[in-house]
Each structure stands twice: as C-alpha cells, then as structure tokens.
Amino acid sequence: MPEKSMDNAMEAASGAHFSGLRLSSSSSAPSSPSSAKASSVRSFSPSAAASAASAAAGAHRQPFVIGVSGGTASGKTTVCDMIIQQLHDHRVVLVNQDSFYRGLTAEESERVQDYNFDHPDAFDTEQLLECMGKLKDGQSVNVPIYDFKNHRRCSESFRKVNASDVIILEGILVFHDQRVRDLMDMKIFVDTDADIRLARRIRRDTVERGRDVNSVLEQYGRFVKPAFDDFVLPSKKYADVIIPRGGDNHVAIDLIVQHIRTKLGQHDLCKIYSTVFVIQSTFQIRGMHTLIRDRDITTPDFVFYSDRLIRLVVEHGLGHLPFTEKQVVTPTGSVYMGVDFCKKLCGVSIVRSGESMENALRACCKGIKIGKILIHRDGDKGKQLIYQKLPNDIAERHVLLLDPVLATGYFLLPSNMR
Ligand SMILES: Nc1ncnc2c1ncn2[C@@H]1O[C@H](COP(=O)(O)OP(=O)(O)O)[C@@H](O)[C@H]1O
Ligand SMILES: Nc1ccn([C@@H]2O[C@H](COP(=O)(O)O)[C@@H](O)[C@H]2O)c(=O)n1
Numbered sequence: 001m002p003e004k005s006m007d008n009a010m011e012a013a014s015g016a017h018f019s020g021l022r023l024s025s026s027s028s029a030p031s032s033p034s035s036a037k038a039s040s041v042r043s044f045s046p047s048a049a050a051s052a053a054s055a056a057a058g059a060h061r062q063p064f065v066i067g068v069s070g071g072t073a074s075g076k077t078t079v080c081d082m083i084i085q086q087l088h089d090h091r092v093v094l095v096n097q098d099s100f101y102r103g104l105t106a107e108e109s110e111r112v113q114d115y116n117f118d119h120p121d122a123f124d125t126e127q128l129l130e131c132m133g134k135l136k137d138g139q140s141v142n143v144p145i146y147d148f149k150n151h152r153r154c155s156e157s158f159r160k161v162n163a164s165d166v167i168i169l170e171g172i173l174v175f176h177d178q179r180v181r182d183l184m185d186m187k188i189f190v191d192t193d194a195d196i197r198l199a200r201r202i203r204r205d206t207v208e209r210g211r212d213v214n215s216v217l218e219q220y221g222r223f224v225k226p227a228f229d230d231f232v233l234p235s236k237k238y239a240d241v242i243i244p245r246g247g248d249n250h251v252a253i254d255l256i257v258q259h260i261r262t263k264l265g266q267h268d269l270c271k272i273y274s275t276v277f278v279i280q281s282t283f284q285i286r287g288m289h290t291l292i293r294d295r296d297i298t299t300p301d302f303v304f305y306s307d308r309l310i311r312l313v314v315e316h317g318l319g320h321l322p323f324t325e326k327q328v329v330t331p332t333g334s335v336y337m338g339v340d341f342c343k344k345l346c347g348v349s350i351v352r353s354g355e356s357m358e359n360a361l362r363a364c365c366k367g368i369k370i371g372k373i374l375i376h377r378d379g380d381k382g383k384q385l386i387y388q389k390l391p392n393d394i395a396e397r398h399v400l401l402l403d404p405v406l407a408t409g410y411f412l413l414p415s416n417m418r
Contacts, residue, residue: 063136063163064263065183068170069235070190071228072118073200075246076170079190082247083168086257090264091164095135097171099143099159100128103152112151113215118227120176131161132183138163149210165264172228175235185263188256189239190246194225285312 066083070076077096084092100123108115116122131141142158175181175189198220205211211219236242243252288305291297297305326340 063138064166064185064260065132065136066166066168066260067174067181067184067187068168068190069172069175069187069232069239070192070246071194071197071232072172072224073197073204074190074192075248076172076190078247079188079243079253080168080170082253083257083260086253087166087260090166091162092166092168093135093161093164095132095143095161095167095169097123097128097169097174098148099146100124100131101146101151101153109151113218115151116223116227117151117219118172118223118231120173120231123171123173125177125180129179129183132167132169132180135161135163135167136183148208166260172232173235175238176231181238186241186256186260187239189236189242191236191242191244192246194228285309 068076068080080094084094101117102122102124104112104115127144131143134141140160140162143161145154145157145159146152147154169180169184175187181187201220201224202213202216205216206213241252241256243249243256247253288309291305292302292309323339323341326338328336328338330336
C-alpha cells in the first residue's frame with residue numbers, strides 16, 4: 001500500500017464521524033459509564049454546530065501589532081523594512097505615525113519655523129487610534145499621505161492599508177500615549193547615537209525634505225532635541241526590545257523576526273515546524289472538547305471522552321510511522337498484501353499523563369513494535385524541554401510532533417488536561 005493510502009486510512013479514522021460521541025442509549029455509539037451528560041449530547045444539533053463551526057472558522061484573528069519608536073533618523077524605517085523583508089511569507093503592513101501629522105493652519109504655515117513638529121500635540125492621535133482599531137478589527141483603512149516639504153496632508157489621495165497578519169506602527173512618539181501603547185503586542189526602541197542621528201537628519205532633510213542645513217540645525221536645537229529628551233527618551237522604558245545601532249544590528253533583527261514568527265506560528269504552527277501535524281478539527285473532536293471543558297462534567301464522562309480524544313491523537317500519530325509492505329497468509333490460505341511498521345516507536349512523550357492516558361496509548365499501540373514509552377509526569381525535565389520548544393497556546397489543539405530522525409512522537413493534549 002502506498003504511503004498516501006496508509007495516511008488516508010488513518011485520516012479517515014479521525015475524520016468527521018460521530019461514533020465517539022456518546023449519544024442516547026438507543027444509538028449505536030459506545031455505551032456510556034454515566035448517563036449524566038447524555039441528554040446534553042443528544043441535543044447536539046448538527047445545524048447549530050455547523051453555524052458555530054463556520055463562525056469559528058470565519059472568526060477574525062487578531063493581527064500581531066509591533067510598535068517601533070526611537071529618535072529622529074535613528075533608523076526606525078530601516079529596521080521596519082528589514083523586518084518586513086524577512087517576514088516575506090506573512091502579510092505585513094507598515095503604518096507611519098508621520099501620516100497622522102495635523103495639517104498646519106494658514107497662520108501656523110506662515111510661521112512654520114516656530115512650529116514644534118516633535119511635540120505630541122503635532123499628531124492627530126485620535127485618528128491614528130481609529131485607523132489602528134479598524135486594522136486590528138480586520139478592516140482596511142485609508143491612511144493620509146503627509147508631505148514634509150509643505151507640511152501638509154495631500155487632500156485628495158490616501159494610502160490604502162489592508163488588514164494583515166502583522167501591523168507595524170512606526171514613529172518618534174508611538175510609545176507616548178498609553179492608548180496607542182496598549183494596542184501593541186511588541187515594542188521596539190531603536191537606539192542610535194545622537195550625533196549619528198543628527199548627521200543623518202541633515203543629509204536626509206536637505207536631500208529629501210527640501211530643507212537647508214541652517215534650518216535643520218535651528219529646528220534640531222530648538223525643538224527636536226528638547227522633545228527627544230522630554231518625550232521620546234522617557235518612552236524608551238516601555239520598550240520590550242532595544243536595538244542599538246538600528247539597521248546595522250542584524251542579530252537583534254533576526255531575533256525579533258524569529259520571535260514574531262513564533263507568535264504568528266501559534267496560529268499556523270505548520271509554517272514554522274515542518275514536523276508538526278495538526279489534526280483537522282471535526283464536530284466530533286470539538287464536541288468532545290466541549291464536553292471535557294465543561295466544569296460540570298462527571299469524572300467518568302471526563303475519563304471516557306478524554307480517553308477517546310487521546311485515542312484519536314495516538315491513532316493519527318501512528319499513521320505517520322514508517323512501514324514496509326508485508327504479505328500474510330490468511331486462515332483460508334489466501335495471501336493478503338499488507339504493511340508492517342518497519343521501525344520501532346522508540347519513545348512517546350505525553351505532556352500530562354494519567355492512568356487513562358497511559359492505558360489508551362498502550363491499547364492503541366498494540367501490534368506495533370514499541371521500544372520504550374516515556375511518560376513524562378508533571379515537573380519532569382522532558383516535559384520542560386518539550387514546552388520550551390513550543391509556543392504557549394499549542395496545547396489548544398491536538399498536536400502530534402514527529403521527529404523523523406529519532407522516530408519519537410510527542411502527543412500534546414489540550415491545556416485543560418495539563
Ligand atoms: N544603518 C544605517 N547606516 C547608514 N545610513 C542609515 C542607516 N540607517 C538609516 N540610515 C539612513 O538614515 C536616514 C534615516 O533613516 P530612517 O530609517 O528613515 O530613520 P527614521 O525612520 O528613524 O527617521 C535615511 O536616509 C537612511 O537611509
Ligand atoms: N512637517 C514636518 C513634520 C515632521 N518633521 C520632523 O520629522 C521628524 C519625524 O520623522 P522621522 O522620520 O525623523 O522619525 C520629527 O523629528 C520632526 O521634527 C519635520 O521636520 N517637518
């Protein structure tokens with residue numbers, strides 16, 4: 001039998017069927033050690049379940065929001081570009097706080113040299129919050145386009161920013177307002193020496209922003225430096241990560257990208273770990289998860305349903321073991337072309353073990369050559385090691401981690417069973 005067919009057979013074993021649910025005693029489902037929950041299971045309506053499932057499937061995932069702050073010309077945009085480049089397989093959008101600079105009034109425009117663009121009041125933070133709120137909600141937004149040459153927003157054009165997996169919000173004062181900070185899952189401060197920043201700013205503002213050297217120096221001494229000391233530097237304490245030398249610090253950027261990937265992987269583990277197999281959620285599995293999460297479940301029912309879930313995980317896992325073709329002769333003398341597992345399952349780590357789990361595992365593994373079953377109990381070193389390697393909410397699903405080199409299976413069980 002080709003490997004695919006074997007997998008398909010195992011897949012079918014954990015596919016969408018209700019045999020594991022304990023329906024009423026008149027049904028053909030396995031008999032129940034306790035009927036306490038039977039009535040609630042009986043009222044399990046496929047149509048209600050279907051709408052609940054589709055609601056869950058269509059449920060909007062919260063994007064991962066990263067705030068990037070730092071002094072002017074510290075390299076914030078450069079760092080953001082590097083992160084975006086490295087996260088090429090995810091949808092990432094960049095929102096610049098600069099886009100939310102208020103347009104100047106005619107009077108302010110006349111005396112622009114007296115205007116403090118580095119004070120928090122120079123930004124329309126309410127509008128920024130509204131845009132970020134929509135993006136977090138999965139809606140696309142029109143972000144204003146700001147022109148540094150004439151200190152105005154373009155009145156007609158906007159930049160359309162689509163909902164994404166990752167939103168990066170960059171700007172000198174993005175850590176200043178607590179409401180903006182609270183939107184962020186990760187805060188990065190780009191820390192570059194003041195003299196380097198000033199040199200870059202002179203070059204950039206004269207080349208790109210239509211200024212002359214004198215006006216840059218004047219603005220820097222009068223507003224930029226004092227505001228950095230008063231508002232930007234004090235907000236550094238909110239940062240989770242400080243990157244010295246900005247875009248030159250490849251190690252820091254690599255580490256940050258790795259962290260973001262891990263966080264995103266909580267939604268899509270298979271993108272990070274090629275050896276992770278996530279069992280497809282079915283009504284049967286969700287129904288049983290619902291039952292065992294119910295605080296009113298009786299102990300016999302809990303044991304029954306958790307045992308059933310464990311069996312599904314284990315059976316699914318066994319489908320990934322290597323096998324060879326094997327012929328056997330049946331009692332009637334005919335030849336049956338079958339398969340035989342060709343390597344030993346040398347270790348199975350169960351994140352939380354209990355007698356019923358051990359029993360279920362041993363029962364499922366009957367007929368398979370098992371070298372050793374390792375059961376890690378609470379506090380075990382092995383368990384710690386497994387946890388260190390995995391994102392926090394991985395246990396929300398049934399996951400089987402197979403290491404093809406060691407042929408070791410890790411069966412992770414739902415969080416409430418830890
Ligand atoms: N590591 C670097 N080495 C040399 N120039 C840099 C470096 N990082 C940024 N720059 C330059 O400095 C200027 C400001 O960088 P930018 O990333 O736009 O900073 P910010 O967004 O903090 O204002 C740009 O002209 C950019 O090309
Ligand atoms: N019309 C404007 C608006 C802002 N600035 C300066 O921009 C700096 C912030 O942008 P960075 O890319 O350097 O982070 C800020 O320090 C303002 O002084 C300006 O000069 N003119």
